[in-house]
Amino acid sequence: MNEHDGKANDGAPPRLSVRGLAKHFTLHLRGGARLQVLRDTAFDVRAGECVALAGASGRGKSTLMKCLFGSYGSDAGSLRFDSSDGPVDIANIPPQRLLQLRRRDIAYVSQFLRAVPRVPALDVVAQRLVDADPAPPSDDLDDDAHARRMAAARDVARGLFARLNLPPALWDLPPATFSGGEQQRVNIARGFVQPARLLLLDEPTASLDAANRRVVIELVHEAKAQGAAVVGIFHDEEVRDAVADRRVELG
Amino acid sequence: MSEPLLRVRGLSHRFASARDERLAVRDAEFDLFPGEVVAIVGESGSGKSTLLNCIAGRITPTHGQVHYRDAADRWLDVHALTERQQRVLARTEWGFVEQNASDGLRLDVSAGANIGERLMGQGERHYGRLRATAQRWMERVELDTARIDDSPRAFSGGMRQRLQIARNLVTRPRLVLLDEPTSGLDVSVQARLLDLMRTLATRMHLCALIVTHDLGVARLLAQRTLVMRHGQVVEQGLTDRVLDDPQHPYTQLLVSSVVMP
Numbered sequence: 001m002n003e004h005d006g007k008a009n010d011g012a013p014p015r016l017s018v019r020g021l022a023k024h025f026t027l028h029l030r031g032g033a034r035l036q037v038l039r040d041t042a043f044d045v046r047a048g049e050c051v052a053l054a055g056a057s058g059r060g061k062s063t064l065m066k067c068l069f070g071s072y073g074s075d076a077g078s079l080r081f082d083s084s085d086g087p088v089d090i091a092n093i094p095p096q097r098l099l100q101l102r103r104r105d106i107a108y109v110s111q112f113l114r115a116v117p118r119v120p121a122l123d124v125v126a127q128r129l130v131d132a133d134p135a136p137p138s139d140d141l142d143d144d145a146h147a148r149r150m151a152a153a154r155d156v157a158r159g160l161f162a163r164l165n166l167p168p169a170l171w172d173l174p175p176a177t178f179s180g181g182e183q184q185r186v187n188i189a190r191g192f193v194q195p196a197r198l199l200l201l202d203e204p205t206a207s208l209d210a211a212n213r214r215v216v217i218e219l220v221h222e223a224k225a226q227g228a229a230v231v232g233i234f235h236d237e238e239v240r241d242a243v244a245d246r247r248v249e250l251g
Numbered sequence: 252m253s254e255p256l257l258r259v260r261g262l263s264h265r266f267a268s269a270r271d272e273r274l275a276v277r278d279a280e281f282d283l284f285p286g287e288v289v290a291i292v293g294e295s296g297s298g299k300s301t302l303l304n305c306i307a308g309r310i311t312p313t314h315g316q317v318h319y320r321d322a323a324d325r326w327l328d329v330h331a332l333t334e335r336q337q338r339v340l341a342r343t344e345w346g347f348v349e350q351n352a353s354d355g356l357r358l359d360v361s362a363g364a365n366i367g368e369r370l371m372g373q374g375e376r377h378y379g380r381l382r383a384t385a386q387r388w389m390e391r392v393e394l395d396t397a398r399i400d401d402s403p404r405a406f407s408g409g410m411r412q413r414l415q416i417a418r419n420l421v422t423r424p425r426l427v428l429l430d431e432p433t434s435g436l437d438v439s440v441q442a443r444l445l446d447l448m449r450t451l452a453t454r455m456h457l458c459a460l461i462v463t464h465d466l467g468v469a470r471l472l473a474q475r476t477l478v479m480r481h482g483q484v485v486e487q488g489l490t491d492r493v494l495d496d497p498q499h500p501y502t503q504l505l506v507s508s509v510v511m512p
Contacts, residue, residue: 028504072496073498099474146454
């Protein structure tokens with residue numbers, strides 16, 4: 001596999017190829033009860049394509065997303081991903097390599113925002129952009145250069161906040177006290193600010209109004225046009241029909 | 252992927268004063284890589300501080316080795332070094348942030364002198380440069396530079412901890428060991444200190460090993476986490492995987508015992 005450009009192309013290998021994925025949980029606090037959630041799950045996603053995960057609640061949609069992000073381990077199978085430095089199996093890579101992929105290649109928008117307390121919303125988003133492209137070790141303590149990089153990243157973050165109609169009065173405040181919908185928009189901005197090769201969306205519009213749902217639809221279209229492979233859980237049918245190319249049924 | 256910075260192999264320690272055969276640390280084994288923050292979590296008495304002190308060279312372990320790759324790319328057996336060599340390493344390439352800031356600071360000299368001390372130990376004697384560097388570090392850790400001549404005795408707990416961090420980072424260490432650095436602080440002070448440590452660790456590409464009983468601290472600060480119980484590392488991995496998909500019964504118990512992990 002040496003085709004790494006971001007275009008959807010019938011001849012190219014898929015951006016993501018899931019095969020034989022299995023995942024269970026052993027609940028030691030409940031007498032070792034065993035919960036098999038995923039069994040022999042398989043599907044492909046091409047660059048520029050959006051796949052919607054379908055299936056009743058409890059069929060493992062969120063579990064699958066977390067296996068793809070690596071916050072859940074996989075019991076069996078492979079998660080072949082065409083990263084910016086070549087093919088990897090997300091189910092079988094060292095933590096350091098997975099962290100590297102998360103900094104640049106894989107973005108995950110969950111339903112809940114998790115951020116260091118007291119960090120302003122703008123910096124929550126700007127930091128992701130700066131982390132994706134770290135300063136060379138030689139000038140890592142050049143305070144002025146660091147301030148310039150953060151300032152440039154904050155400009156990009158402001159653009160996204162404006163598109164998502166987040167009130168400017170909130171931009172410099174830590175998101176802990178924001179409403180659910182406001183936190184969700186900070187989360188979306190953080191997920192989209194760094195162009196990803198694999199974009200994982202877990203109910204990205206759950207607490208948004210119609211206008212902001214449309215903004216998210218636009219953002220997903222733009223990400224696809226830039227070659228992202230998108231895997232999503234969308235309970236909102238309008239959003240799903242607007243962004244998804246096909247459905248993968250679980251369970 | 253880069254080469255490890257530190258290798259811990261088969262490390263066990265039994266305190267001479269222990270009444271039974273119980274090991275304070277049992278067969279610990281892991282690598283640390285440049286640029287990562289790693290947390291050791293566990294209840295008090297789990298052996299996490301003993302493990303940290305064995306790595307720092309402050310306790311000679313009963314068994315096992317700690318190997319460190321120095322700035323000249325040589326692998327050093329930390330416990331085979333002379334005391335003097337260990338001291339030099341501790342003042343140059345390593346940092347140690349104490350839980351109690353007064354153990355890591357000199358309270359009878361000014362804040363500026365506390366920051367400048369390690370630089371002077373490396374031969375810097377120029378007063379103007381020492382002072383300028385101390386001021387810059389006070390800014391980086393968000394301390395009021397007008398307080399440069401004050402004794403840390405007059406500082407709050409949070410300010411002392413910031414000063415201790417500046418004092419350690421001024422020589423650009425490659426490995427920093429932190430023992431419960433935020434545990435004595437108010438929650439709001441803790442949050443700002445965590446953000447500061449995270450930002451500096453990323454910018455300086457340093458490796459930090461932090462001992463904490465607080466899973467929230469591990470979640471926000473550390474990319475990887477080791478869980479200790481009765482002296483043993485029972486589980487280790489990516490922090491979010493350890494906390495969201497814990498495998499070991501003890502980790503499941505630990506995660507389910509906190510209000511907001």
